Each structure stands twice: as structure tokens, then as C-alpha cells.
Amino acid sequence: MTGGPTGQSHAERLLDQQDQIPVEWRGKVLVFAGTVWRDPIGILYVPCLYWCGDQWFLDFGWLVDVWCDDSRLVRLRPGTEGAGASK
Numbered sequence: 001m002t003g004g005p006t007g008q009s010h011a012e013r014l015l016d017q018q019d020q021i022p023v024e025w026r027g028k029v030l031v032f033a034g035t036v037w038r039d040p041i042g043i044l045y046v047p048c049l050y051w052c053g054d055q056w057f058l059d060f061g062w063l064v065d066v067w068c069d070d071s072r073l074v075r076l077r078p079g080t081e082g083a084g085a086s087k
Contacts, residue, residue: 006074007034008047011058015049018056026051029061029071036063 044063
């Protein structure tokens, strides 16, 4: 089994350390499905990082949306729980 799912705290950590995100991930939507938020009418959202201009931004994608081919589910590497994220 590969590593476990990553959540909003992992996304925020990477956002604070953008230089640690591989350059080849630019243009991808990084999905952190370990955190799921529900809005007042019941729609589910997950944290996502996306590249725009010259930096990464945190957003929340609609969980039941159609995800594009450039979306990537970010998971922890085996044995690194809490230490970092990998694709």
C-alpha cells in the first residue's frame, strides 16, 4: 500500500514551503482528500493547491465535481506519516 491520504494541514504546510513542491507539478491541481468540508447546504469540498502565475494557491474543490486530467491525489510516502507529501 502507498502512503495515507493527505489533508488540509498538509496542503497548508506545502503552501508555506512552496519551494518544496516539484516544479513539474506546476499546472496540476493537487488534491488533499484527507480533509472533507461540508457547506451549509450539504455540498462536500476538499482542499486543493493550484499553480497560477508564479505561486501556488489554496482552494476548495467540489468533491463530486468532474476532475480534470491534470488533477493529482496527493498521498504520503510510506513511512513518512506527518513528515511530508509526495505524489
